[in-house]
Amino acid sequence: MARQREIPKINTVAVVYNGETKAFDTFIESMISDYLNSDSMPKCSDLAFIDKVEIVEESA
Known part of the structure; x- marks a missing residue:
């Protein structure tokens, strides 16, 4: 049984x-x-973030 x-x-x-x-x-x-809004559902869908990540490779 999961702990509360x-x-x-x-x-x-x-x-x-x-x-x-x-x-x-x-x-x-x-x-x-x-x-205060941490228990509410987000107002935008996950689709707004999917495939919107930009990977930048920097050389040291």
Whole structure:
């Protein structure tokens, strides 16, 4: 029998950032949005990503 997955509860998050305030605000908003929508289905289909990968080989 499979073990029940335990979902952690996040109480606080501490972030230190040395950079542009607007970029940081956008980043935090996207992280919160991703967290809140993590249990919902994606709005685009997988077909939007299939065969869209570009492999770039760089020489050292």
